[in-house]
Amino acid sequence: MSTQQAPIGSGFGPASTAADVIRGIDLTGKHVVVTGGYSGIGLETVRAFRSAGATVFVPARDIAKAREALGDMPDVILSGMDLLDPASIDRFAEGVLAATDLLHILVNNAGVMALPLSRDARGYESQFSANHLGHFQLTCRLWPALRRANGARVIALSSYGHRRAGIDFHDPNFQVREYDPWVAYGQAKTANALFAVALDSIGKHQGVRAFSVHPGGIATVLIRHMSQAQIDASEVFDREGRPIIDPQNNKKTPEQGAATAVWCATSPRLDGMGGVYCADCDIARALPSDDSTELHGVRPRATDPVAAGRLWQLSEQLTGASID
Template identity: 80%
Template structure:
C-alpha cells in the first residue's frame, strides 16, 4: 500500500468548523467508540458529536466524580475507571472492555496533561511522555483485537502544533541527564503522538486499522490548569478581561471547533483508505520543509519521520512491556 500524502485533500471544512458540522449526515448506529478524557474540554464535545450520530460511547476516566458530573446529561455514555499513569489500571480497564465488547470501531486518544512540573510515574518515566504517549500506546495495544475485529477501525491520536517545541530525545527521554523543561517535555510527548499514528497506521492498515494524529487548535480548557499566570499570558489565549480569544484562523478555537478535527478524522468518508497523516483544521495538514519552520499550521519532518516512528514504537514496547498481538 502507498503512503498517504501529507497534503490537503479538499475536505470542504475549515478552521471554524464545529464537531456538530463535520458529523452531520454520518450514521454511527451500532458503532462502539471510545474517547479517553471524554469528560472535559474538547473530549466532552467529541463524545457529544459521536453520541449524536448514534454511537455507543465509552469514556475511561481517571476522575469518576468529575466525569459523572460532566456527562450527567448523557446517561447512556458508559463510564469506567482508568489512569493513564497506572499500567495496571490500563490493563484492567482493557480487560473489562474486551469482556463486554467484541469490536471497537473508533478510538480517540484524547486525554493528556500539559506543562506540568517534573513528576514521574511509578516506573520513573517523565509524566507528560508517560501519560500522553505511553499510556495511550499501552491502551491501544491492549484493545488491538477489538480494533481488528471492527474491520475498518480508526484510531485518532491527539497531537499538537506544540510538536514544534521538541523532537524525541532518544538519549535522555526522561530528563535524567538534561535539565527539565516543561515545554520541551510537552513538545516531545506531542511529537510522540504524531509518530505513534505513523507507526500504528503502517502496522495496522493491512488489517483495516487506520490511524491519524490531529492538532485540535489552541483551546482554553482544564489542560492549562498547571500554568502560571505568566505562562498563560505567553500563550496569548486570553484577552485583558480573562476571556478566551476566539480566532479559528489564528489557532484560537472554541471546544466545539477544537473537537472537529478529531471527529473528522474518525468518521469522514473522504479519508477512507488513508492514514498515518497529521491533520489540522479538518484537513490533512501541509508538510513543512524543516523542523525550524515558524509556520503554525503544518507538520514538521520530525513528526512524520518513518524511521523515528519505528524507533519510538520499539522503544515504547520496551518501556511498557506491551506488544501488539499480530496473530
C-alpha cells in the same frame, strides 16, 4: 503507497465544529472509546459521537467528576482508568473487551501539558507517560477489538506543540538532561504524531488506520500548570478574562477543537488513508524543516517513519505491551 501529507480539500475548515463534521454520519451500532472524554474537547468529541448513535466508553481518573460532566449523557459507559497506572489501563481495556467484540473508533484524547517534573511509578517522566506511553499500552490492549472491526480508526491527539522538541531517544525520561516542561511537552506531542505513523503502517494491513490531530488552541484545564505570565503571553484570553476565539489564527472553542478528531474518525473522504497529521478538518501541509516558524502545518520530525519505528520499539520496551 503511504498517504500524502497534503490537504485534500475536505470542505470544512478552522471554524467547523464537531456537530458540522458529524452531520450525516450514522454510527448506530458502532463502539467508541474516548480518553479524557469528560472535559474540554474530549467532552465535545463524546457528544458528537453519541449524537450519531455510537455507544461511547469513557475512561476516567475521577469518576465523580466524569459522571457530573456527562450528566446529560447517561448512556455513556464510564470506567476508572489512570494513564499513569499500567494496571488500571489493563483493567479498563479488559472491561471494554468484555462488553464488545468490536471497537470501531479509539480517540486517544487525554493529556497533560507543561507540568513540573513528576514521574509515574516506573520512573517515567509524566508527560511522556500520560500523553504517549499510556495510550500506547491502551491501544495495544484494545487491538483485538480494533482489528475485528474491519475498518477501525485510531486518533492520536498531537499538537502544534510538536514544534518545541523531537524525541530524545537516549534520554526520553529526563534522567540525565535538565528538565524543561515545554521541551517535555513537545517531545510528548511529537510522540503522539509518530505513534500514528507507526500504528498506521502496522494496522493498515489489518483494516486499522491511524491519524494524528492538532485540535487548535483552546482554553481548557490543560493551562493549569502555566504561569500567569505565560498565559498572558499566549494571548488566549482578552482583558476581561474571556477566551479569544479566532479560528483562522488557531484560537478555537471546544466544539471547534473537537472537530478535526471527529472528522478523522468518521469522514468517508479518508477511506483508504492514514498515517498523516491533520488540522483544521483536513490533512495538514508538510513544512520543509523542523525549525520552521510557522504555526500551521507539520514538521518533518513528526512524520518521519524511521523515528516512528524507533519510538514504537522504545514504547514496547518501556511498557511491555505489543500488538500481536
